[in-house]
Amino acid sequence: MSSETLIYIIIAGIIALLLALFQYWYKSKIKSKLNVLLSFLRFVSVFSILLLLINPKFDKTTYYNEKPSLIVAVDNSESVSYLKQDEKTRQLLANLKSDVNLNNKFNLDIYTFGKKVESSDSLAFKEKQSNPDMLFERLSQVYKNTNSPTIFITDGNQTYGNDYEFVTNKFKQPVFPIILGDTIQYIDVKIQQLNVNKYAYLKNQFPVEIIATYSGNDSVNTQLKVTSGNNATVFSQNLNFSKQNTSQIISFTLPANRVGVSSYKAEIVPIENEKNIVNNAKNFAVEVIDQKTNVAIISDITHPDLGALKKSIESNEQRQASILKPNEYLLKSNDFQLVILYQPNNSFSLVFDEIEKLKLNKLTVLGTKTNWSSINSFQSYYNQKITNQTEEFQPTLNSNYSTFIVDNIDFSEFPPLQSEFGETVFKVPIETILYKTINGTQLKEPLLATFEDNTKREAVLLGEGIWGWRAQSYLNDKSFNNFDDFIGKIVQYLGSNQRKSRLNIAYESFYNGNDDIKVSAQYFNKNYEFDVTANINITLNNKNNNSSKTFPFVLKNSSYEVDLSGLEAGDYSFTVAVTNENISKSGELKILDYNVEQQFLNANVTKLQKLATNSLGTSYFIDDTNALINDLINDSRFVTIQKSSKNVVPLIDWKFLLAIIAFSLSAEWFIRKYNGLI
Secondary structure, three states, X not given: OOHHHHHHHHHHHHHHHHHHHHHHHHOOOOOOHHHHHHHHHHHHHHHHHHHHHHOOEEEEEEEEEEOOEEEEEEEOEHHHHHOOOHHHHHHHHHHHHHOHHHHHHOEEEEEEEOOXXXXXXXXXXXXXXXXXXXXXXXXXXXXXXXXXXXXXXXXXXXXXXXXXXXXXXXXXXXXXXXXXXXXXXXXXXXXXXXXXXXXXXXXXXXXXXXXXXEEOOOOEEEEEEEEEOOOOEEEEEEEEEOOOOOEEEEXXXXXXXXXXXXXXXXXXXXXXXXXXXXXXXXXXXXXXXXOOEEXXXXXXXXXXXXXXXXXXXXXXXXXXXXXXXXXXXXXXXXXXXXXXXXXXXXXXXXXXXHHHHHOOEEEEEEOOOOOHHHHHHHOOOEEEOOOOOXXXXXXXXXXXXXXXXXXXOOHHHOOXXXXXXXXXXXXXXXXXXXEEEEOOEEEEEEEEEEEEEOOEEEEEEEOEOHHHHHHHHHHHHOOOHHHXXXXXXXXXXXXXXXXXXXXXXXXXXXXXXXXXXXXXXXXXXXOOOEXXXXXXXXXXXXXXXXXXXXXXOEEEOOEEEEEOOOOOOEEEEEEEEEOOOOOEEEEXXXXXXXXXXXXXXXXXXXXXXXXXXXXXXXXXXXXXXXXXXXXXXXXXXXXXXXXXXXXXXXXXXXXXXXXXXXXXXXXXXXXXXXXXXX
16 A cells, blocks of 8 residues: 555544544534444445445465366377277376375376367267377477476377477476387388379379388398289289398389379288287388479569479479579470569569460569569550559468468568559459458458459469468478468469369378378358358279268368378279269369378387486376376476465455445434434
8 A cells, every 4th residue: 555545544534533533523512422433434424435435455465275286198199999908098197096195196197188278077989190299299389387296197109299308498397208108129021211203294203212220139031022903913022130130221223104184002911920910011001193383483683482382383293384584485485384573673574475375374473673664565454553652461371362272371470561552453354363462451452362364364463572481381380381281272273274163172182091081171152252151072992892871061261171081091982972963073082091100019118217307207008007196296396376365455355345435424313313412
């Protein structure tokens, strides 16, 4: 309470006392002991009312005990059940939840993890991937400033994410790994890794690399065989392993003789007494295409945008990009199916003529180095107001863009692009992908747009600095894939002259068994406006057994999506149809038979023990966890902490003061009434 407030309270007390004395002593003709009581009641009433007007504030301190949190993270992936540790894991979790002393000392927070992290104690051991790194990343955010020991129940086998052995750099809690499995080393031969390109070109040879490993002490001989979809052997090689020679790299090429998806199976013949033969085989597929899209990126300046565009385009092996000067392009213009004009200037006059002559589609990128007078004269589709001033524009996605599916990859978080200040007037109808935004205000002007003129297609990006978008995409997602897919869709659109469709679908030709299998769709009404009320279904037909299943699409941002993860391996044909509309599209996809969680024979004991040591914890085997609870209870690092909470409470919140005012006024009135003073 401040000294100023204290002075006000003293003054209020003096005023209340003077008013009481004036009422019952100075003006009163009768002096008796009753006046003392009435003066006191009047003083209390007036003083209390004045206190409410002053409303002083008091510090209120409360004390409470806070128990440390005990994090229990359980591996919910298929490898736990494959190693026959599922029942032991359930029993251990039940013991932790029911132990009275442990729950008296800790608040138990239970999580399960696979590819995702969930706050749950429900165990099914059905997750297709194990990503401990994501688990520790999430926990480091939630328990950043707490004392929270972590029980890490897992076999230690990781199939996804960054190596969890080094998580102590960001996760500062002691970790107590519970090792699910044993240290027995079994004789095993397996395909450790298989590297192959996703695409190949007709009449070419595509490379395949297989890394085969062996664990054991004896010398063994076996054979690697690669068979095609019709079980014909297309490659074989004898393999020799020993205690000293535990791995081999086998490199070879296969012919691409048929357009479409070709599936193969690489298999190492099992050796005697081998326990796990699931990891001896791995399926893979290659999509054979009959042509490659060559893209010319034409620029007369050097800029990081050029490298970003080239890398994004070539992330799809069906495409190749070349960065050329205008005169270099003119010498080999017939080699390219698509052109990107980067900040054209006077030297682009013949380039525009050549593109018009060849009737090529193009993407034009305009920025601060663009010669706008030349651009206005070289083409007739749009005109830029020349101000000789630059401005920075943030992108905002147009969710109603109807030409092809555009996923929202957090465009609003991307750095701004620089371009000429002033309006760009288009003389043809356009479809806007991204709008310009300045200082949080979205303009009606396009930042990225597409348009069509008869059979020609064109896209215009009104800003430079797209390399920053690719970098930001990596910071957001730890991968360039989302941004590269965005550029890839623009290139795909410009690389085709097919008419716009009201139903667009996006999918891959084949998926690995552990991949997320998702199909996206966009449906537009007759005015080509995105329809958020459509009912879209996909009907899948398994070619292996002729069974059919139908799944509904779910609206997600500016497209519809269906998750087909969990389907059994095989070849599928599908039809995507809109309910009550005579519109549908069909396709085919292949799901390869592969389960990464079944590739392990043992727990990764070494890595889990290192994690325990580095985090100042202790590791335990699942069969030796009796001491775990006692060790945690007796560990002096984890104690209950008494904390205090100080709140500033205004006097007006004290309800008993209102009761005092009501009582004093009522008592004064009744006494005066009883004694005939009213």
